[in-house]
Amino acid sequence: MGGEVPEPRRLSRALSFGCGGVPEEALHLVFGYMDDPRDREAASLVCRLWHRIDALSRKHVTVGFCYAVEPARLLARFPRLESLALKGRPRAAMYGLIPEDFGAYAAPWVAELAAPLDCLKALHLRRMTVTDEDIAVLVRARGHMLQVLKLDKCSGFSTDALCLVARSCRSLRTLFLEECIIEDEGSEWLHELAVNNSVLVTLNFYMTELKVEPADLELLAKNCKSLISLKMGDCDLSDLIGFFQTSKALQEFAGGAFFEVGEYTKYEKVIFPPRLCFLGGLTFMGKNEMPVIFPYSTMLKKLDLQFTFLTTEDHCQLIAKCPNLSVLEVRNVIGDRGLEVVAATCKKLRRLRIERGDDDPGQEEQGGVSQIGLTAVAVGCRELEYIAAYVSDITNGALESIGTFCKNLYDFRLVLLDKQKKITDLPLDNGVRALLRNCVKLRRFAFYLRPGGLSDVGLGYIGLYSGNIQYMLLGNVGESDNGLIQFATGCTNLRKLELRGCCFSERALAVAVLQMPSLRYIWVQGYRASRTGQDLMLMARPYWNIEFAPPIPESAYRVMADGQPCVDTHAQVLAYYSLAGRRPDCPQWLVTLHPASL
């Protein structure tokens, strides 16, 4: 819950504050300055009046898991929301580990909230199943007021629904569809958007497969002078010359592709808008096409090179020209040498993401990113707040360097790839201790190793020094149940935990859950599972849902949202606090565990 009940003395003063001295309107104003949800929670516990004022003045709520509360209950508690964010499927869905029929349907939320929430202007759904009908209901109820619609990694709808949005939501400023799986019934939706909207600021259909007409983009740029950000799918960059000429205000662009490499003259004519400071996509950009962005390199603050064809040497050449980067996303083809260039050049870097490629041509012999590159970046880029890296090798020393130099680190994610046989320096117990002790601002932490990467002692350190970390993903850590229990004993603020590929028993998982006072959500895959999950019942308690996906025989066949087979064959456990009780829409393969079932 968070927050302490005030002492009687302060309580008395608070009451008099409300009743005798200061009008209710003033309290409304004061509450308006309280943004942190936990502060809000604490304030709402003071007395009934404060509870009611919090309810009436709360403008935004994030529901961390859509099965944690019923729509009707949320409506009753916060009737004047302007902004609502909902999260659905477990994060593992991004990696193909959760079948499509898991659930996380938007329908109940839209049906119950779209009309009654009179003030709702912004809706953000993540990893949910959204149908055309859901969007139709939303548009009918809120179309005239909707300013922000974010469907983030959602699936289940088509461009027909987007047509409806485009025609009916004329106040829309943000349309965000990144990484959604959308049935493409044609590009009419973009034409409708261009014709009907004149206030759009952000349009994002990045990493969808939607095809659009360049002429519609030009029309959009002409009609929406406010367009600042466009992130789109692959479209030959030479077809966007007109759009770039028209969109004077554009600052962020991602997408586009170099389909005809070797014909630089075609792309020579590409001139980006003058205020451009974010570039991404640029699919298939290689050495010969890089000069297209050289004129803008000193102005770039964000650069996403995950989908390019650049070698390590190319990365070095390009990044050396970008001294003002604050966000950089690359694949590990950048190599340690590229990271040394980053360290020497990008002193303002705040976010660095190093994705995992696939035996890139042009990747140097030893390949990938290791402690050498990470140490260089830690020493050279001390403003870093977010590091996510897939590495081939790592040492305790590198983690210590990150702890020593990156004091502002808020989010750290490390995956140790399993391709390289010999890792320099395992286990990483002392390195992780140093990092966690020194990075006191850390809120999110992911550490995905291989067996032997972290001992029980190291796992205990993670718990002991977890500080204010609220989210963790841990993979292949620890040696025994004892390590997990030591870990859990230290985690006082952890709210969300994901575990993969560990050796723990169901009993240890249950004991660990009960030890972590702030935990409200846990997802586990790859543990010592029984056929029935019976020892998981040890974690049973009021308002705690336990859902168990038994181990699947190899012959079973389940499909994910995009039609690919689901690669998950390990047992999974999902357990979470819920005011809503058991899910009414559980798929057949998911077993809900509760005392009555014994």
Added chain:
Amino acid sequence: MPSTAPVELDFLGLRPAAAAAAEDDHHHGSSTTSAAAAASSSVRGMKTSAIASIGAHKLRRVIAGDEATKQHQQQQAPMTVFYGGAVATFDGVSQDTAEAIMKMAMEVTASSGGRIVRRDAFRGNLTKDMPLTRTKSLQQFLQKRKERLSGPGPYLPASGGRSSRVGAATMTFHVKEEAA
């Protein structure tokens, strides 16, 4: 993936074992054969799922095997395979190789349902990445990249720039998606 073993055996059967091992070590690229006979052959009546189950990598290996028998090659011709709404055209396929591919495909079809083979192939590919999977968008990009590196795509006419970037390798076939 037990069901893929027969496929491998067929490849080995194309040439002596020792030569096969040596060939596999060096099949990073194969040069385009200058000979391009006008005649082309097409495969008809073949069950589509069997061909669909054969990964592009395996097909490239078949082509690479052709190198060993270059001095003995008979008439070389493009080979076009139609399956599942896609068209695959292979340059410089000898008649022996073409017959071996067809025989392999028929054997795979006969030994098990094509669907099972396809399913296992999918799972095999993805399972290799377990437990370290990539986000789907990055997987899609890497797949597209692989297709591009495999040869001229629907947007990419052959050009010197491609060769210089990809290195010495010049691919010998391309895949083109057709609207279903």
